Amino acid sequence: MTEPVHVIRKLEQALADDDFAWSLLLVGEDQTDKLATLTGDLRGSFSTSGEGKQITSGFSYWGIGPTIAWANATNDPFYLVMKAGTESFLRHWRKVKPHVDKGGFHLVSLGIGTGVKDRTILEDLRRDNRDMFYIPVDMSSEMLRMGTLEPVRGARFPMAQVLPVQLDFSIADNMIELAQMLTRLVGGEPLLYTLTGNTLANFDNDEELLEVITHVLRPQDRLLLEVASTTRLDDETAKAAADEYHQTRAFAEFVTSALRYNTDLKIDNERVKFIGEVEDDDALLVKILWQNDTDEQIRMGLPDHTEVLLPVGDTIRLYTTRKYSTTRLKKLTTACNLTPVEAIQSQFRYTRRPNPFGLELLLLAPASANAAHTLADDIWSQ
Incomplete structure (x- = not known):
């Protein structure tokens, strides 16, 4: 009796050369749990500074409305930071890739964004590893x-080697499960995890997120980390950092989109505040808040059909980002036992x-890899 053909292999054959826009997705979480989490976060305490009600990182991009709003923001010609970021990534990657292009790496992209940077990486890595897998998370x-x-289309990467995974990678248990699944998938072959686009800066506790990722790295794995940087740390520069995100209406539409699509709150962009401050003397923190600056409280309907009151002065934190100093980056990587x-x-x-x-752009190895002394070590020592 012959062995039955696995459904995944049959599906691969069924989709071959089909020009319909099929896409495969491995779902790792119950979406009702995510909606409950979002609803709970929007019931937070009163705060005039964004420390109560909030939309945490990940939920800013969750759902078709925020996804379209993000795509619109990235294509806005007035959003110069996005354009400059894409151009600088190309220059930076050319200097990083000699360290990974001969290693037979598979790519695990944490927070896919527009996919433009993944395309650049895939085009280079696949030249030396035609059988590599691409796992966007x-x-x-x-x-x-x-x-x-x-x-997939731009770099002509084969769909049969792509495994998109729906998962909140900021949760430690989720990352452990993901890492175990990937080890079963690729065995001992190395994984290049990427966290680009300054995604690390969007989390309340950036060190905690970096620890969650570092915890699953094996000695042969590497982490490519891209962050926004600053050479000055003062109130004037912090205000300039906030103004940078305030330049385009498309970005304001994006940061309010999660609130717009998950509540019945009427959004007035005049109530969206962009606040910059120096954080811990080694980074610039930018908080984007919606604030009730009217003369009376506002009722907001939540996804579970309940309501919450927004008193005068109350805020909802919509987005958090940072710009890092070299000192802060060294502190983060040292705390997480990462070697540049x-x-x-x-x-x-x-x-x-x-x-x-x-x-x-930092290429990092777990301390257990005993990475050799490089130019990057000299940079940290300054």
């Missing part, structure tokens, strides 16, 4: 569908005046 299934189009293999930093070039802001 995101809390939003809609973001996964949108983000995989660029690397390579680090490249450049300033933004889209302004006439000297700009303190830029992007830094």
Whole structure:
């Protein structure tokens, strides 16, 4: 008696050469649990500074409305930071890739974004590993569908080697389960995890997120981390960092989209506040808040058909981001037992005046890998 053909293999054959827009997705979470979490976060305590009610990272991109709003923001020609970030990534990646292009890595993309950076990485890695897998991971299934189009169609990466995973990778148990599944998938072959687009900065506790990821790295694995950087730490520069995100209406539409699509709150962009401050003397923190600056309380309907009162002055934190100093990056990587293999930093070039802001791309290895001394170690020692 012959062995039955596994459904996945049969499905691969069924979809071969089919020009319909099929996409496969491995769902790792119950979406009703995510909706309950979002609802609970919107019931937070009263706060005038965004420390009560909030939309935590991941939920900003969760659902078709926020996904479309994000796509619109990234395509806005007035959103110069996005354009400069894409251009600098290409320059930075060229200096990083010699460390990974001969290693036979598979790519695990944490937070897929537009997929443009994944396309660049895949094009280079696949030249030396035709059998590599591409595993994009995101809390939003809609973001996964949108983000995989660029690397799959643009880089002509075979769909049979793509496994999109819907999962909130900020949860430690989720990352452990993901890592165990990937080990069964690739065995001892190395994985290149990527956390690009300054995603680390969007979390309340960035060190905790980095620890969650570091915990699953094996000695042969690597982490590619991209963060926004700053060479100045003062109130004026913090205000400039906030203004950077306030320049385009499309970005304001994006940061309010999760609130717009999950509540009945009438959104007035005049009530959206962009606040910059120095955090712990080694980073710039930008908080984007909706605030009830009217003269009376507002009722807001929640996804479970209950209501919450928003007193005068109350806020809902919509988005959090940061710009890191080299000191903060060294502190984070040291705390998480990560060893720098390579680090490249450049300033933004889209302004006439000297700009303190830029992007830094770090290739990191777990301390257990005993990475050799490199130029990156010299950078940390400064």
